[in-house]
Amino acid sequence: MNDQLVRAMTKDGFVKAVAVTTKALTERARQIHKTLPTATAALGRLLAAASMMGNMQKVEDGSITLQVKGGGPLGTLLAVADAEGNVRGWVEHPQISLLEKYRGKLDVGAAVGNDGTLTVIRDLRMKDPYIGSVQLVSGEIAEDVTQYFAQSEQTPTACALGVLIDTDQSVRAAGGYLVQLLPDAPDDVIDRLEAGVQAAGAATAMLDGGLDAAGMLQKVLTGFEVEILETQPIEYRCYCTRRRVESTLISLGREELEQVVQGGETLHVDCQFCDHVYDFTPQDVSELLQALDETADAPEEDG
Numbered sequence: 001m002n003d004q005l006v007r008a009m010t011k012d013g014f015v016k017a018v019a020v021t022t023k024a025l026t027e028r029a030r031q032i033h034k035t036l037p038t039a040t041a042a043l044g045r046l047l048a049a050a051s052m053m054g055n056m057q058k059v060e061d062g063s064i065t066l067q068v069k070g071g072g073p074l075g076t077l078l079a080v081a082d083a084e085g086n087v088r089g090w091v092e093h094p095q096i097s098l099l100e101k102y103r104g105k106l107d108v109g110a111a112v113g114n115d116g117t118l119t120v121i122r123d124l125r126m127k128d129p130y131i132g133s134v135q136l137v138s139g140e141i142a143e144d145v146t147q148y149f150a151q152s153e154q155t156p157t158a159c160a161l162g163v164l165i166d167t168d169q170s171v172r173a174a175g176g177y178l179v180q181l182l183p184d185a186p187d188d189v190i191d192r193l194e195a196g197v198q199a200a201g202a203a204t205a206m207l208d209g210g211l212d213a214a215g216m217l218q219k220v221l222t223g224f225e226v227e228i229l230e231t232q233p234i235e236y237r238c239y240c241t242r243r244r245v246e247s248t249l250i251s252l253g254r255e256e257l258e259q260v261v262q263g264g265e266t267l268h269v270d271c272q273f274c275d276h277v278y279d280f281t282p283q284d285v286s287e288l289l290q291a292l293d294e295t296a297d298a299p300e301e302d303g
Contacts, residue, residue, distance in 0.1 A: 005055055005085040005234045006213035011225040014185040015193060018052045019177035019213040025051075025087065025236035026163060027171040032236075032275045035094040037165045038111045039074055043091045044163035045108065045141040046079040048176045050089070051234055053145075054081025056178070057122065065121040070139045072113025073099075080273070086237035088273040106165070112139035118148055142176065142203075149180070156181040156190075158197045158220075162204030173207035177216050192223045238274035245269050245278045250288055257292075260285045 003025050007018045026044035029035070035043060046066055054064045060083060068077040075092025099107040114136045122130040132152035137143045142161040149157035161176035179197065181190065200206060200220045211219065218226060249257065249269070260267050260282065267280040280288075 003234045004213050005051060005230070005232055006217060006228060007055065007230040008214075008217050008221075008226050008228050010189075010221060011227050012189065014182050014189045015179060015221065015224065016182060017177060017179040017217050017221065017226075018056060019175065019216045020048050020051050020085065020234065021175040021207065021213050022048045022051065022234070023171050023174045023207075025234065026174040028236040029089055030169075030171060032273075033091060033094045035091060036096065036098065037169055038096060038099045038106050038108065039091050039094045040165060040169070040171065041106045041163040042074055042108045042112050042141065043077055043079070043089050043094075044171065044174045045161040045176070046077050047087050047089045047236075048161050048163075048174065049141060049145050049159070049178075050079035050081040051085040051087045052176070052178045053120070054083060054087065055085035055230075057083055057124065059083055059124050062125055063123045065119075065123075067119040067121070068112060068136070068139075068141070068144070069116040069119075070113030070136050071115035072111050072139060074111045074113075077112065082237070082239075084232065085234040087234070088236060088238045090272050108141065109139040112136075112141070114139040118144045120148055120152070145178075158193070160197075160200075160203040160220075162202060162207055164204050164208050173204065175207050175213065175216070176203045177213075177220060179217075179220060193221070196220050196222045196224075236274075238271060238276070240271040240274060240276055242278055245271075246288060249280065249285070250292060254289065254292065257285050257289055261289070 003022050005020045009016045030040045050066045062083045064081050066079045073096045077091050079089035081087040099111045101107045116136050117133045119133040134148045134151045137147045142159045145159045146157050149155045158179045164173040166172040206216050269278045
């Protein structure tokens with residue numbers, strides 16, 4: 001089954017929700033970054049959260065970046081999503097040893113750490129991006145996302161994320177949900193929502209039990225009439241191009257590029273987010289230097 005994002009609202013207008021299934025894209029991330037189970041689980045949770053938050057923005061060509069620096073052995077984790085919910089990500093130390101709370105239960109919080117921050121960068125295609133940052137609560141990701149919404153956006157939020165790793169270290173199930181109370185929700189709505197979240201249980205169990213994104217929302221929002229607003233496929237998607245890599249190389253400066261030319265060896269540039277490798281021969285780099293010269297020598301136009 002393809003990964004999917006479902007966006008919904010209760011018919012009373014007091015609760016909005018989004019859920020994702022992300023097994024395939026998390027497995028793609030595992031293969032790209034060669035993550036071991038604990039890193040797979042942590043990165044997979046962050047990818048699911050970023051996917052849902054990116055889609056919630058509903059800004060065409062916008063994007064959202066989630067960066068976690070918790071001080072744990074995984075180092076920095078990063079996930080970037082577009083406005084549809086397609087996502088890509090990276091983890092600094094993908095091959096740390098297995099960390100478990102107990103047999104069969106990965107200790108993501110210990111691997112991420114909780115001595116640091118979750119930073120959210122919203123690119124809404126305005127002059128400057130919106131940047132919000134909160135202290136990590138547990139490093140388990142879902143609790144930290146909940147904290148972000150409470151502190152930075154004053155929005156009561158329930159977030160559940162889960163990644164289940166199979167015995168061969170592949171991704172068996174992955175996904176999660178975000179449910180938010182809208183302003184002026186009465187007490188009975190709050191009580192019903194809290195009861196639904198508690199009764200639904202862990203996202204991992206729901207996903208492993210065969211529920212899709214819509215099924216998770218129906219279970220969490222038991223007692224509400226739910227209207228599905230959007231259902232769409234999502235995937236692991238990187239936007240790297242050779243032109244973008246060229247721009248990055250040019251930003252290194254003339255001295256470093258000249259050293260590449262003088263060295264006479266082909267430069268291999270790996271994308272941070274995917275497994276694409278861009279090769280630049282000394283001749284290619286010479287052409288970049290030539291383009292740099294032409295740009296510098298171009299006459300300025302009168303404004």
